[in-house]
Amino acid sequence: MSGNATSATVLGLGAMGSALAGALLTAGRPVTVWNRSADKTKPLVGRGATAAGSAAEAVAASELVIVCLLDDASVREVLKTVSLAGRTVVNLTNGTPRQARELAEWVTEQGAKFLDGGIMAIPPMIGQPGAFVFYSGPKDVFDTHRAAFDTFGGSNYVGEDPGLAALHDLALLSGMYGQFIGVLQAYALIRSEGLSAVEFAPLLGGWLTAMSNFVQEAAVEADSGDYTRNVVSNLGMQAAAFENLPIAAADQGVSSELLAPLHQLLLRRAADGHGAENLTSVIELLKK
Structure with missing residues (x-):
């Protein structure tokens, strides 16, 4: 050779x-x-x-x-x-x-x-x-x-399996783009009042860091299929509270289309009788 x-x-x-x-x-x-x-x-x-x-x-x-x-x-x-x-x-x-x-x-x-x-x-x-x-x-x-x-x-x-590298790659990118969606929506709201995104950034970064435990907690629930343990803020409550995000966005002249898919999934899951579960149970609606 x-x-x-x-x-x-x-x-x-x-x-x-x-x-x-x-x-x-x-x-x-x-x-x-x-x-x-x-x-x-x-x-x-x-x-x-x-x-x-x-x-x-x-x-x-x-x-x-x-x-x-x-x-x-x-x-x-x-x-x-x-x-x-x-x-x-x-x-x-x-x-x-x-x-x-x-x-x-x-x-x-x-x-x-x-x-x-x-x-x-x-x-x-x-x-x-x-x-x-x-x-x-x-x-x-x-x-x-x-x-x-x-x-x-x-x-x-x-x-x-030759497909596993791409699967891991795209799964990480999915998480990354999900974070980007939230960051962009947050800055659009802040800028709608002429406030500085740069000054707001440390607050947002700190908040996202504080919420990062969700990654591991959701992983345990996704593997087990049990979304009923250690429920603090249940899906039904979050579905109701989520309504304020598109309403406030509209009031501020900001589109909520980045958030709309999750909103609809929350409402569907709650309507199907899973409002007492953790938000992670939305993953069941993503399975085909």
């Missing part, structure tokens, strides 16, 4: 792909890079990378092939143009569990090994404390290349 066992190829040099390639270079690894727009290879070539003239040439250069492109369709389009036999393909393109499983099956059929990954960082964080990446697929493949993965940040292996 051709290719250097300590080297790596990176396909895709957007902000994230460039950051991944840069981290490998910083760690002293030989890196081959490819991008549709060849100009994006220049900064990395200046740091010691080798620019390939085609994706096929790039894949031939290394056993370890890291893919970071726009989406699943882009990944498939590029990989179909190359020979993958004997390679290890690590897909760090954002996608879904189903896409990861289907891609894993196809890559394996081409004679290659496959891992999927979910990057929990923005490009400037790569290689810095706080960055971490989920990986899923064969454990032995993960173990073989862990040293390379550790250059990106913490390496979290989550299981043999």
